[in-house]
Amino acid sequence: MSDSLSTSADVLGGSTACRPALMGTRHMAAAGHYAAAHAAFVVLEAGGNAVDAGVAAGVALGVLQPDIVSVAGVAPIMLYEAASGRITTISGLGWWPKAADPEYFRRQYGGRIPDGLRRTVVPAAPDAWLTALERFGAMSFGDVAAAAAIGFAGYGFPMYPILADMIALHESDYTRWPSNAAIYLPGGRSPRTGELFFQTDLAATLASMAEEERAHLAAGRVAGLNAARSDFYSGDIAAAIAAFHRENDGWLTLEDMKDFRVAIEPAICTRFADWEVCTCGPWCQGLP
Numbered sequence: 001m002s003d004s005l006s007t008s009a010d011v012l013g014g015s016t017a018c019r020p021a022l023m024g025t026r027h028m029a030a031a032g033h034y035a036a037a038h039a040a041f042v043v044l045e046a047g048g049n050a051v052d053a054g055v056a057a058g059v060a061l062g063v064l065q066p067d068i069v070s071v072a073g074v075a076p077i078m079l080y081e082a083a084s085g086r087i088t089t090i091s092g093l094g095w096w097p098k099a100a101d102p103e104y105f106r107r108q109y110g111g112r113i114p115d116g117l118r119r120t121v122v123p124a125a126p127d128a129w130l131t132a133l134e135r136f137g138a139m140s141f142g143d144v145a146a147a148a149a150i151g152f153a154g155y156g157f158p159m160y161p162i163l164a165d166m167i168a169l170h171e172s173d174y175t176r177w178p179s180n181a182a183i184y185l186p187g188g189r190s191p192r193t194g195e196l197f198f199q200t201d202l203a204a205t206l207a208s209m210a211e212e213e214r215a216h217l218a219a220g221r222v223a224g225l226n227a228a229r230s231d232f233y234s235g236d237i238a239a240a241i242a243a244f245h246r247e248n249d250g251w252l253t254l255e256d257m258k259d260f261r262v263a264i265e266p267a268i269c270t271r272f273a274d275w276e277v278c279t280c281g282p283w284c285q286g287l288p
Contacts, residue, residue: 029053032069035157036060039148043139051079051136055129056144059206062125063152063199066184067166071149071202072241075125076284077132078267087267089280092128094121095260097251115173117250122260123241126209126232131262134225140217141228142210150210154203156196164193179244205237234258 022028027050029040039060040053048056054077062071075092097120105113113119133141167174168190174180183199184190191197209228212235216227231237238257245252269278 027053029057031057032061033064035148035152036064042148043144046139046143048139048144049137051132052139052144055132055137055141056148058125058129059145059149060152063149063202064157065163066199067163067170070123071125071206072123073125074121075128076280077128078278078280079132079136081136087269087278089265089267089284090128090131091263091265091281091283092124093262093283094124095256096121097253097256099251099253117245117248117252120245120250120252122252122256123232124260124262127229127260127262130225130229131264134222135264140210140221140224141213145206146210150203150206153199153206156198159191159193159195159197161193163197164191167191205232208237233260 027041027044029037029044031037031040036057040057043053043056044050058069058075059071061069062073074094075090077090077092079088079090080086081088100118104118105111130141133139133144137144167184171185171190174184181188183201186198209231212231213224213228217224234254234257238254242252242254242257244250265281267278268281269276271277
């Protein structure tokens with residue numbers, strides 16, 4: 001999403017292209033869903049920097065593309081600082097719970113990790129986003145999440161064909177967990193394209209983090225971000241996650257949540273022909 005659109009048509013092979021050319025004269029944002037790109041664009045227009053915008057898009061994607069992105073999932077981040085040329089990564093990947101037992105998977109499943117709670121790692125995305133804001137951003141979590149992500153989750157967004165097809169394809173998987181079915185199969189069926197899709201519990205989670213942050217902003221922006229982090233990793237949200245695992249034969253505990261923090265590391269870089277290729281560490285699928 002850019003701050004200006006070209007007015008001339010693109011011509012490909014003599015035919016007018018279906019998409020206009022985009023030209024950002026001040027800034028530009030791209031994301032897997034146009035509304036997430038717009039969320040980033042709004043943050044940039046409000047004076048936020050690229051990291052603020054990236055976090056806004058990331059949180060929004062957790063709402064808008066819940067089939068492939070999760071607010072309580074992973075969020076590897078790589079940052080390039082133009083002034084210094086430094087490339088930094090934030091390891092937005094969770095640890096295994098302390099109770100995890102590799103031998104259990106070998107004994108019970110021949111070394112495979114089956115579907116279910118016991119494949120769950122500590123949610124890393126919230127800490128990755130908050131760490132990015134703390135170290136490199138300029139805005140609050142509430143500023144980057146409220147306008148788009150909280151609104152899209154609480155007030156809904158129109159179901160689009162790809163997400164509708166994916167939910168319908170995995171309908172039997174969602175029915176295994178009543179709490180999932182309540183979200184993804186409202187009224188007992190997969191949502192249709194064009195219907196409003198709501199994630200009210202997720203909206204409440206994000207709103208709670210923003211409210212905790214707001215209550216501590218008088219002590220400074222970092223204090224506010226730490227309050228949002230504590231709300232997710234050691235407060236009521238963490239307690240609810242741990243209780244769900246306890247009641248459903250999972251391994252994740254409140255202690256696992258409290259102890260978690262992402263790492264900030266230099267990127268791994270190498271030369272390929274005339275290019276320098278950089279990626280996150282071996283904890284990420286991006287490493288060749």
